[in-house]
Amino acid sequence: MAASLPLSLQLAWLIPFYGFSGMIMAIPWACRWLPRNGQRPAAYLNILVTLLAVLHGSLAMRDVWLSGPHHISIPWFSAADLTLRIGLDLSLTSLAALELVTFMSLVAQVFALGYLDKEWSLARFYGLLGFFEGALAGVVLSSNLFLSYFLLEMLTLSTYLLVGFWYAQPLVVTAARDAFLTKRVGDVLLLMSVVALAAWSGSMEFTDLYSWAAEARQSGTVAPLAGTLVGLGLIAGPMGKCAQFPMHLWLDEAMEGPNPASILRNSVVVTAGALVLMKLMPLLQLAPLANDVLLAVGTISAIAGALVALGQVDLKRAFSYSTTSYLGLVFVAIALQQPGIALLLLLCHGLAKALLFMSVGSVIATTNCQDLTEMSGIGRRMPATLSAYLVAAAGLTGLLPLGCFWCFGQMVSALQTSAPLFAAVFLLTNLLTALNLTRVFRALFLGTPLPKTRRCPEVNWLMALPMVSLTVVVLLMPLLLQRIDPVPGIAAFPLGVAGVVALSGGAGVAIGALIPLDQFRSRSIARPFRSLQDLLSHDFYTERVYQLTIVTWVAGLARLTNWLDRRVVNGVVDGIGRLSLQSADNLKLSVSGQLQSYVLTVIVAIVLLLMALSWRGIPGVL
């Protein structure tokens, strides 16, 4: 059976190991064991193995196309009634996601060669990127809840290390900490559910879990409360990974890390989180509440994220909030049982957002500045960056017939009768995103150059090549969508819907083009506007809320525990010690040398002992 499989599928378990092997190969350079100073070889080796992963993935995809989906299952550990396996799902969807991951990783790595040209520890960066890619590739292929959790946690660790790459800067330190802890909260909640499901259902394969969940719902073996808690725990993990409210803070702070890692984080990491959520969806039938929570979280994230993005003056943050917003839309689509459209949206968003971050990265690399109020008039000087930005913006919004336009059209037509409210959420998000992109476009590319942007040549070819290739890919997106051709066809929505989508995008562009933008007076004088602006630019003061609630509580509990430990627990111990020393000191004085007092003590003790022994209570106790 296994022998008849094509080689590319037999060896499919190797795909995540390309990334991990890249990490291991980078170690000698990262640790400076090699006498020569240059760290470029580590980068080249990593790019090579990533290229291999892309090729292997595409071969596997062709074979799956020809021979149908396959499933690989390798035993890993078993003990008593617990069996843990490594399960990989080789279907067209998962392999397409794999190709997206490995291709984006390849593009980002080439881009990083230019972007981190002068970086002193380039090898460490590439090693971490390899680790990151390996974990991601595993997550999208995994057919098994345990393995998914395993790799999601590895992803958390690698995000921490990548965000903390420039660990000497204070902002980076807090960003890395927040990224890790926020995701860790989601992961621990997810772990609780994983452990519960492992204990109840026996198998960790998604397909087994689905049938178990359906059976459990019918027979009612799982208490409603337990089912709800498990469901909520399951969605907490993807919520943290996809930076959804209220666990969104880390993605914005993570912008302190190197830009090539930001490209991956904003496109494929969030995609991987959403893919895991999709795999978990059939389990949520145990918890009807979880679905409502998903809808609420998705809606809040979509609209609030788009609003907060409007208030940002930092170039990268303006778009990282938009990632939160789009993933909110994906959550809504998943919760409304539209997985097909959610997948398309993930694909279109991932590619376009990566391109957007590349163009932004080019600007930052050239100007060494990411403050919107200090930049202007770059457009004419950096044509490739300009075109990348425009194409990415068109791909993200529903105005021109590039990627996301079709997804929005599909979604709105699917929802217009069943859930018109959520259709409106999509349109509003589209409007706000278009507004934000236009606003940044005006500030960055139009106008007269400012001192910091007066001299800004186009980036070198190492950055331009991946950027331009991705521009072409995003431009060709409609053709690709046509090839994928989901049921009922990518353009199967009425002209009216298309008009509404385009109208919402157009309205956003129009508002963005008309609002006053003054870089010298970027904060409004009028009181209400000013407070609104502050509210948005401070992200609804979420960080302060965290500071006042969770952080204060945990710190307070820790201090209380420490006080209890020192004063009460240790105090009793020290007290007993002091008491015995003191009583010994006092007893010392009773040594008088008088025989009669000793005899008296002995007699009293014997009498007490005999009384105790003759008392019938004691044997009964024992």
Place this chain on the structure above:
Amino acid sequence: MMPSPALQLPESLHAWLSQLPLLSLLLAVPLLGSLLILVWPGDPAPNRLRRLAIAALMLQLVLSALVWLAFDPQQSGLQLRELHSWVPGIGLEYNLGVDGLSLPLVLLNGALTLVSVVCTREFSRRPRIYFSLLLLISAAVNGAFLADNLLLFFLFYELELIPLWLLISIWGGANRTYAATKFLIFTAVSGMLILGAFLGLALFTGSVDFSLTPVGSDRLAIGTQLVLLGALLVGFGIKMPLVPFHTWLPDAHTQASTPVSVLLAGVLLKLGTYGLLRFGLGLFPEAWARLAPGLAIWAAVSVVFGSLAAIAQRDMKRMVAYSSVGHMGYVLLAAAAATPVALLGAEFQMVTHGLISALLFLLVGIVYRKTGTRELDVLHGLLNPQRGLPLTGSLMILGVMASAGLPGMAGFIAEFLVFRGSLNAYPVATLLCMVGSGLTAVYFLLLVNRAFFGRLAITPVLDPLVHSRLDVRLAPVAPRETIPAIALGASVVVLGLLPALLGQISEATTTAMAQLPVLLAAITQGGLS
């Protein structure tokens, strides 16, 4: 397909190995090494004594590996037994045996004692006694793990106490007298309680064979069982340690030198957990099943208390010490649940905690010796290669992530097994323990962020004693410290990726322990009532 490196020995070699008195040799080699170092003629340099100790420990490790080879993982009972009468009048027999519960710990003991000797810097003060005591501890610990007689176990348990007390009180920090005395008193109380329980068992059952057979209610009233088990719980609870009997541990760790801390956290705490499983659960399964719900709550309290207290610590070593308190709580939780998976998880937790905490103490020791401080408020930016500790910092990140239960490292599979095995029995306690596992990430992240990330020292040098070494480039770390640290880190990763290595040794034994008929009957009875 299974990555189980079941070593198939030729039949003749296997037979030859099983005829050797391997277990006695495991006691004799470190003991003889210890004596040899004491009586080595002349005035040998400390380094020569160290090499002698390393040689003895290498031999011990090889012997432990031979035991592993001769060991049959399919059998659940004690193997390679050596039965000799010693003082039959009082029931003291020289009976040794090894099973899946003790074999990993014996291997751990060999490896970690070797680590602690290797990482020792030259001691100008009494190197002879120092190395001799380390070897003596290793011998005593091996004896305690291998003893198949209650009194013999107790002898070895007490034998390890005095050398450790000396190691802390002679080679310790400034406040060593207080810490060492505290350690001595606590552990002596623990020993008394354990001896009391063992003698009580003999007194009430009327048989003085001091064997390890479980006691059922047909031989002993359940009330008496509960009292004896209570004494054992407190006795071993002090050693593990569990809240509220833990206060000796942070003090002992902060005053002990690095090698002693490695040994204390890595091996000696395991005597407590081992005793709990072998004698608490093993001798009194019925009473254990009665007390188990309370024990699960105790475990959860211990885990959460230890983790929260660790967050508030400012001294790196104290923080790692409190994390031990938290992590040992998982073992109690697993023992309370007593399902096959949970008990295997307890075994995993013992071994992985031994490796990880040894690694962490080793690294904290390096930082302390290089910078002269362990204060998290003072240390900054140690990961920066300019400071000379990038490898230490990287290994530290590995160690703390393993301790926080990140997959890919050994801590995760141990915690997963414990939680998975205990959830059905004690859902609330298990969930609380998971929260404790989340808190582990909090305090260890604070440690890494404060000490290793961030700028180079940004505070002005106010106190030259504290800050003197913070602004200068530190000398590179010697191989005698990096090599053990790398080895420990590698073993943590290997065990995390191939847990079957350990699982196949222990599974038969832990499953048999969980399926002890008396225990099962007691659990079902408890479930019905």
